[in-house]
Amino acid sequence: MSSSSYTSDEMMAVSASRALRDGQTCFVGIGLPSTAANLARATHAPGLVLIYESGTIGAKPGSLPLSIGDGILAQTADAVVSVPEIFNYWLQPGRIDIGFLGAAQIDKFGNINTTVIGGDYGKPKVRLPGAGGAPEIAASCREVIVVVRQTRRSFVERVDFVTSVGYGSGPGDREQLGLTGAGPQKIITDLGVLEPDPATLEFTLTGVYPGVSVAEVRARTGWDLAVAPGLAVIAPPSAAELAALHELQTRSAS
Amino acid sequence: MAQIVSLTEAVRLAVRDGDAVAMEGFTHLIPFAAGHEVIRQGRRDLTLIRMTPDVIYDQLIGAGCARKLIFSWGGNPGVGSLHRFRDAVENGWPVPLELEEHSHAGMANRYVAGASGLPFAVLRGYNGTGLAAAGSIRPISCPFTGETLTAVSALRPDVAIIHAQRADRLGNVQLWGITGVQKEAVLSSKRAVVTVEEIVDSLEPRADAVVLPAWTVSYVAPVPDGARPSYALGYSVRDNDYYATWDAISRDRDAFAAWLAEIR
Numbered sequence: 283m284s285s286s287s288y289t290s291d292e293m294m295a296v297s298a299s300r301a302l303r304d305g306q307t308c309f310v311g312i313g314l315p316s317t318a319a320n321l322a323r324a325t326h327a328p329g330l331v332l333i334y335e336s337g338t339i340g341a342k343p344g345s346l347p348l349s350i351g352d353g354i355l356a357q358t359a360d361a362v363v364s365v366p367e368i369f370n371y372w373l374q375p376g377r378i379d380i381g382f383l384g385a386a387q388i389d390k391f392g393n394i395n396t397t398v399i400g401g402d403y404g405k406p407k408v409r410l411p412g413a414g415g416a417p418e419i420a421a422s423c424r425e426v427i428v429v430v431r432q433t434r435r436s437f438v439e440r441v442d443f444v445t446s447v448g449y450g451s452g453p454g455d456r457e458q459l460g461l462t463g464a465g466p467q468k469i470i471t472d473l474g475v476l477e478p479d480p481a482t483l484e485f486t487l488t489g490v491y492p493g494v495s496v497a498e499v500r501a502r503t504g505w506d507l508a509v510a511p512g513l514a515v516i517a518p519p520s521a522a523e524l525a526a527l528h529e530l531q532t533r534s535a536s
Numbered sequence: 537m538a539q540i541v542s543l544t545e546a547v548r549l550a551v552r553d554g555d556a557v558a559m560e561g562f563t564h565l566i567p568f569a570a571g572h573e574v575i576r577q578g579r580r581d582l583t584l585i586r587m588t589p590d591v592i593y594d595q596l597i598g599a600g601c602a603r604k605l606i607f608s609w610g611g612n613p614g615v616g617s618l619h620r621f622r623d624a625v626e627n628g629w630p631v632p633l634e635l636e637e638h639s640h641a642g643m644a645n646r647y648v649a650g651a652s653g654l655p656f657a658v659l660r661g662y663n664g665t666g667l668a669a670a671g672s673i674r675p676i677s678c679p680f681t682g683e684t685l686t687a688v689s690a691l692r693p694d695v696a697i698i699h700a701q702r703a704d705r706l707g708n709v710q711l712w713g714i715t716g717v718q719k720e721a722v723l724s725s726k727r728a729v730v731t732v733e734e735i736v737d738s739l740e741p742r743a744d745a746v747v748l749p750a751w752t753v754s755y756v757a758p759v760p761d762g763a764r765p766s767y768a769l770g771y772s773v774r775d776n777d778y779y780a781t782w783d784a785i786s787r788d789r790d791a792f793a794a795w796l797a798e799i800r
Contacts, residue, residue, distance in 0.1 A: 312614055335640055336562050336714045348776045349613035351563020353769055356713045362744070365562055365587070365717045366648050369641040374660055397637070397666065409625040411611030411618075413639040414588075417665050447664040459663040460684065 288519050290472040291431075293491050295321055295527055296519040298382075298429045298470040306379040307331040309419050312350045314429040315382035317530070318470075320346055324526040333378060335415040337363045345533035369415065373422050376462050381423030385430045386410050387441050390484045390505045392448025392466035394420065394428065395441035403443065413445050420446035421461045432471035438504040449483040473499045474516065479508065489514040538707025538730075538753040543762075546729045546755035547573040550695050551582075556606075558585040558647075558693040558725060559592060562716030563613060563774070566592050566766035567699040569759045570731050572799050575599045585693055587643045587717060591765070591782050594618040595799075597633060598792050604634040606691070608643040612786075615779050619786040629789070637667060642688045646672070647717050649690035650724025656687040696725035699763045700748075701770060703732045704739045707750035713769030715746045722748055731759040733771045 288296075298318030302308060304327040310319045312334075320343060323330045332341045336351040340360030347355055356362050363372070372378065387395040396416060400407025420426050426448075430436060448466045449455055456465050466485075469476040474490035486508040487499055492515060500507050519527070541549070551557060551574055559567050571592045574582075583604040584593055591612060596602055598620030610621050624633035638646070645657035658676060662668040663686065676687040698718045700711035709730050711718065722728040730748070735758050739747070750756075761771075765778035785791045 336564070336716065338714065347614075348779065349563045349774070351613070351714050351716075352774055352776075353564070353713065353767060356564070356769060362714060364715055364719065364746075365640065366644040366720060369644050370648075370659070374641070403666070406626065409610075409617075409622045412607065412609050412637055413665075413667060414609035415640040417639040417667065418641040418659075418661050421663070422660065443666045445665060445667070450664055455664065460660070461663060462660070 288524055290491070292519060292524065292527060294429065294431070294470060294472045296523045297475065297491070297516055298427070299325065299523070301427050301468055301470060302327050302330055302380060305329045307333060307377070308380040308382050309333045309373060309378045309423055311383045311416065313384050315384055317346055318429055319382055320530055321523070321527050324530060325523055333368070333372065335365070335368060337365055337368045339363065339372065346530055369418060373418055376422055376424060378423045379425065381419035381426040381463070383416055383419060383426060383428050383446070385428055385436070387436050387438055388428060388430060388469065389438050389441045391450060391452060392428065392469065392478065392485055393441050393444050393450065394446040394448065395443045397443040397445045399442050416446040420448065421463060423463045425464050426466040428466055428469045430469065430471060432473050432499070432502045434502055434504050437502065449478065453483050473502065477510070484508065486510045487513065489516045491516050492518050538750040538756045540705070540707055540735065540756050543569060543573050543731060543757040543759050546757040547577055550727045550729045550755055551579055553579055554581045555694040556583040556585060557695050557697065558691070558721045559697045560586060560716060560718045560721040561699055561763065561766060562588065562714055564714040564716065564766060565699045565711060565718070565763050565768055566590060567697050567731055567762065568592055568764060568766060569762035570697045570699070570729060571596055574601060575796070576800055585691060587640055588613070589618060589621060591618070591779060594620040594786055597621050597624050598630070598786070599796055600630040602633060603631070604636065606636040608638045608640045612779055612783060615783050620792060623789070636670060636672060638670070638672070638688070639667060642673065644717050644720070646688050646691040647720035647724050649688070650692045651720040654690060656689050658685050658687055661686050691724055693721070693725040695727040695729065696721040697729045698722060699731045699768065701732065701768050702734050702736050702739065703730065703756045704736055707753055707756045708739055709748040709753055709756065710739050710742065710745045712742055712745040719746050719748065722752060727754040728752065729755045729757065731757050731762040733760055733762070733768050734758065
């Protein structure tokens with residue numbers, strides 16, 4: 283398959299979908315994470331349990347929802363619970379395997395900012411939507427995977443505002459803060475995959491997509507990105523993966 | 537006991553200048569028609585409370601109804617920014633907007649505390665985040681284990697406004713599908729307004745429904761399609777195209793002014 287037969291966003295969605303395993307429970311953020319989670323369910327993980335913060339548990343949408351509360355989520359769910367219940371009974375005790383999040387800005391320790399960029403909090407340059415469910419998803423899911431397009435502006439040394447904690451300032455911070463989940467295990471971008479260095483917890487490049495150079499990834503990272511030994515070249519989307527993604531998108535557009 | 541009145545009457549009687557107003561509905565059952573009526577009646581200096589301000593509060597903020605916003609996620613779901621909200625925060629237009637910002641878990645628990653008649657709720661949350669500095673968030677020590685948890689202060693709105701599928705002639709209300717935090721919003725508020733798709737002679741019991749007895753509701757107003765562009769499961773579907781269209785209206789002050797002139 284030639285490299286021009288899929289886009290970098292499609293590669294990212296496929297790559298993110300592969301990070302989910304059949305039978306896992308997954309708390310899904312809207313946008314890129316939702317696309318990837320639904321793709322996983324349509325391909326290798328039909329038993330993936332999708333949980334949205336609107337209170338829909340085990341949603342099985344046949345098309346991609348625009349919001350976390352589209353009717354299709356409630357109509358196909360195993361259970362629909364209230365918003366206090368989804369956070370208190372389901373997320374908080376650590377019942378959910380994977381938190382699947384997006385980000386506006388992310389730093390080398392996987393801390394996420396979706397609140398403000400530039401200026402100060404009271405007079406920001408850019409006011410972003412804010413936290414939503416992300417702080418507690420990042421704190422309490424057993425593991426977290428972040429899906430985000432990679433730019434120098436979005437991948438920074440230190441986020442302007444910590445909305446959701448990754449590894450804080452490094453090893454020991456999550457334990458000290460009493461965060462029960464293991465924290466972010468992967469950042470999946472439109473260039474490749476970053477994973478925390480086991481010793482420093484700093485995100486390092488562990489895989490690139492076909493045709494992407496390390497220099498290109500480093501140029502689109504706002505910190506001095508380390509490259510893991512044995513850097514992988516990630517397999518391009520299979521015909522089946524691309525077909526499933528296109529079908530989801532076609533159904534969603536109609 | 538609930539009075540069944542027109543939407544105009546319900547808003548006139550229940551919402552006063554300076555009130556803390558919680559319009560809830562988590563993507564589903566958003567009380568848009570009631571929000572438009574608040575704009576029409578020119579209410580000012582409101583403290584608007586809502587987990588997901590969404591397009592409905594973008595409209596109220598742009599119309600200059602709000603002095604303060606208490607919220608946890610202020611975006612246009614699946615589309616992008618709320619530009620009236622951003623203009624108010626970034627530029628103070630049309631009036632400055634004070635923010636009290638939380639996470640969803642925090643907001644949900646603040647309503648639970650209000651509905652429970654407690655001064656605060658306890659959760660595991662906010663540790664290590666920039667949000668933890670807010671005055672309504674405090675560390676608290678568990679009296680049994682000594683573990684440090686987080687307390688959030690109760691929400692006690694002056695008035696809650698929600699939309700539901702139906703009510704009976706006594707004002708008992710029934711809603712189903714994604715019911716979000718509406719029960720807690722109504723039970724934590726001094727007054728409650730419910731707009732409904734229809735008023736029926738008697739409510740057929742549904743196992744999956746939230747029921748708000750008439751004595752927990754102040755005013756019920758029949759407003760068919762009163763959630764549009766949000767939706768009422770079983771009655772309408774979400775108008776996703778409108779959410780995308782709103783982006784262009786909201787982005788530009790003049791386009792918004794034209795929209796506002798039509799609503800008024």
